Amino acid sequence: MVNRVLMWAAASPRLQRQVTENPVARRAAHRFVAGARLEDALEAAAELNSRGIGSILDLLGEGVEDLSGVGHAVAEYEEATQAIAAQGLDSTISIKLSQLGQTVDRDACVANLGRILGGAKAVGVRVEIDMEDSTLVPDTLELFREAATAHPQTRLAIQAMLRRTPLDLEALAPLKPRVRLVKGAYAEPVELAQQGKGEIRAQFKFLTDWLFRHGVDPAFGTHDDELIAHARKAAVQAGKGPEDFEFQFLYGIRRDLQRELVDNGHRVRVYVPFGSAWYPYLTRRMAERPANLLFFLRALVGR
Ligand SMILES: Cc1cc2nc3c(=O)[nH]c(=O)nc-3n(C[C@H](O)[C@H](O)[C@H](O)COP(=O)(O)OP(=O)(O)OC[C@H]3O[C@@H](n4cnc5c(N)ncnc54)[C@H](O)[C@@H]3O)c2cc1C
Secondary structure, X not given: OHHHHXXXXXXXXXXXXXXXXXXXXXXXXXXXXXXXXXXXXXXXXXXXXXXXXXXXXEEOOOOOOXXXXXXXXXXXXXXXXHHHHHOOOOEEEEEOHHHHOOOOOHHHHHHHHHHHHHHHHHOOOOEEEOOOOHHHHHHHHXXXXXXXXXXXOOEEEEEOXXXXXXXXXXXXXXXXXEEXXXXXXXXXXXXXXXXOHHHHHHHHHHHHHHHHHHOOOOEEEOOOHHHXXXXXXXXXXXXXXXXXXXXXXXXXXXXXXXXXXXXXXXXXXXXEEEOOOOHHHHHHHHHHOHHHHHHHXXXXXXX
């Protein structure tokens, strides 16, 4: 129920305006979002690096519907890659194709993606591609396939909850894809996606084993202890060492576990969202864990 209300809240422009214009709400969001500016994200990345943790810079914003918004996102990402290289940070960037014009002008999106990938490669920064809702999955896979042929370092997020995912991965196998495996953050209909926690976990474990056999340098984007334990065990069974894969976390979540993994020699990378468009991101995080909603409401009323 809370979950459904939050998914509704994520899509409500009116509520979004009311919350994002509230300075107290903006401050409370800082637990999960580095800040509004690129400098805030770079600072967060440097702090993570000082603790032996890599970062993934993510400019918040999705479903950009006008080309000026697209131009702004492309420029921000280019600036981010330049700054990461200039400051010698251990950081990738992660992009959403809908920010690059995927649903407005696909040719422009292809050109923008090529521009970002080319620029990042020139300064030695890796690029990751987020996976968005199921309407964008087929095209995102297609664009990844084209991108990964020219830029094999590119990593794609793949959602374990989607029923189609095992077949999608089989189709990508010849590319030896770099994948970030996640459960999936979007509300999807039962025909397209597993709904039960147990089923999603089972598929995540199956895909983890698959990635150790067919992928390159897999990343596991989860805070779920059971899935992290499974990946550690599966790596040993596949003859992989801790340098052959990484765990990825969201900013502000399970810092205890991040530390424990680093202390045990694992590679850890934290996804650092920044930018003014933090509202849909934050409501998705609250839908995953209603305790975060309580945290946010308490911060709003100053307790
Ligand atoms: C690095 C990274 C990148 C991602 N990229 C994408 C993407 O491109 N596309 C996409 O659809 N999804 C993405 N996701 C989100 C993902 O799909 C899940 O929605 C999210 O990770 C929650 O699932 P979980 O595996 O952590 O398991 P859950 O069952 O949600 O959580 C397991 C445990 O982790 C902790 N936890 C989880 N979430 C939170 C939270 N919000 N606040 C506090 N504690 C929490 C709790 O202890 C919880 O019991 C990404 C996640 C990560 C970590």
